[in-house]
Amino acid sequence: MNHSITVYLIVAAVTIYLIRVLPMTLIRRDIKNPLIRSFLYYVPYVTLAVMTFPAILSSTGSTVSAWAGLLTGIVLAYVDGNLFRVAICSCIAVYLAELFWH
Amino acid sequence: MLGMVIKMNGKEQNRTWFLRGMKDGVPIALGYFAVAFALGIAAKKAGMSAAQAGAMSALMLASAGQYAAITVIASGGGYIQMAVTTLIVNLRYLLMSCALSQKVAPGMKMRHRFLMSYPVTDEIFGIAMSVEGRLNPFYNYGAAAVAAPGWTAGAFLGAAAGAILPQRVENALSVALYGMFLAIIIPASRKNKVVAGIVAVSMLCSFLFTRLPVLREISSGMQIILLTVVIAGAAAYFFPVREMEENGGDENES
Numbered sequence: 001m002n003h004s005i006t007v008y009l010i011v012a013a014v015t016i017y018l019i020r021v022l023p024m025t026l027i028r029r030d031i032k033n034p035l036i037r038s039f040l041y042y043v044p045y046v047t048l049a050v051m052t053f054p055a056i057l058s059s060t061g062s063t064v065s066a067w068a069g070l071l072t073g074i075v076l077a078y079v080d081g082n083l084f085r086v087a088i089c090s091c092i093a094v095y096l097a098e099l100f101w102h
Numbered sequence: 103m104l105g106m107v108i109k110m111n112g113k114e115q116n117r118t119w120f121l122r123g124m125k126d127g128v129p130i131a132l133g134y135f136a137v138a139f140a141l142g143i144a145a146k147k148a149g150m151s152a153a154q155a156g157a158m159s160a161l162m163l164a165s166a167g168q169y170a171a172i173t174v175i176a177s178g179g180g181y182i183q184m185a186v187t188t189l190i191v192n193l194r195y196l197l198m199s200c201a202l203s204q205k206v207a208p209g210m211k212m213r214h215r216f217l218m219s220y221p222v223t224d225e226i227f228g229i230a231m232s233v234e235g236r237l238n239p240f241y242n243y244g245a246a247a248v249a250a251p252g253w254t255a256g257a258f259l260g261a262a263a264g265a266i267l268p269q270r271v272e273n274a275l276s277v278a279l280y281g282m283f284l285a286i287i288i289p290a291s292r293k294n295k296v297v298a299g300i301v302a303v304s305m306l307c308s309f310l311f312t313r314l315p316v317l318r319e320i321s322s323g324m325q326i327i328l329l330t331v332v333i334a335g336a337a338a339y340f341f342p343v344r345e346m347e348e349n350g351g352d353e354n355e356s
Binding site for chain 1: 125128129133149150154157158161162167171174178179180184185189192193194195196198200201203204208209210212215216218219222224227228229231232269271273274275276277278279283284285286287288289290291292297300302304305307309312322325326329333335338341342343
């Protein structure tokens with residue numbers, strides 16, 4: 001069977017849009033249930049933490065530079081918290097670590 | 103000062119939120135560009151053209167989701183397989199959309215609901231949830247207006263030109279996304295001990311999932327869903343949130 005890339009793309013795009021649009025359009029009121037509210041409150045922190053570690057360790061050229069980026073990010077996020085500054089400084093830390101380590 | 107508040111009508115507020123979204127979208131676009139670049143190279147290897155790689159990125163706006171889709175294309179899988187794979191790998195967006203539906207004003211117009219659903223990504227979701235109080239959809243539009251072109255251009259160029267970025271620069275840029283995640287979870291952990299505990303437990307479990315036999319066979323998309331449901335569920339059960347904490351102690355409806 002010969003598959004068309006255009007059809008592949010349409011299938012993938014429609015599927016992913018449905019996943020995103022159904023909750024947004026079907027849940028139009030504030031959920032009152034405290035258990036569900038609490039669950040949804042915690043979702044982003046768990047998801048982001050799970051996606052960050054340990055994936056960050058294999059995202060750069062070496063584990064050493066990744067750790068440099070991770071620690072820089074944690075310390076700066078703790079004292080500063082500015083999205084842009086934390087992101088850029090993590091990148092610079094990785095760049096410098098790879099420059100000096102290799 | 104009161105005059106200022108009254109003058110700040112809906113349109114101006116939307117404009118302010120849009121600009122704020124654009125500003126916060128810059129680091130996202132940067133990180134996206136590097137990741138999408140790598141995706142573009144993978145897409146080309148799967149037999150896709152630069153235009154197709156760009157279109158895929160513009161339509162899907164998903165990293166792991168696109169990798170999975172490219173894998174299906176490369177292996178010549180069926181269309182059903184494409185739909186099922188896309189569903190499973192991106193299931194976390196369902197949870198994110200549920201959370202977002204509670205972050206916006208209950209009466210928000212349907213057209214905003216349809217539009218806002220397009221750029222539900224890990225990063226845009228992350229910054230949108232960290233906005234204090236209710237979320238104005240224009241914040242998401244602003245972030246998407248900057249991030250989506252970065253994502254699309256990255257994939258297009260990756261497929262068209264291959265490795266033009268020096269490896270070191272590409273490595274450094276790939277960490278930007280994680281830096282952003284940290285800028286969301288660490289300040290929240292500092293303010294709230296329960297969140298701090300949850301973040302630590304999440305990272306530990308996620309680490310174990312990549313090491314332990316059987317568990318490490320689970321795809322990363324599935325791991326994220328499993329851990330999110332179990333950990334956030336347990337946290338909700340043992341540490342229910344009071345209204346005040348939810349909005350960071352700020353009860354303003356914006």
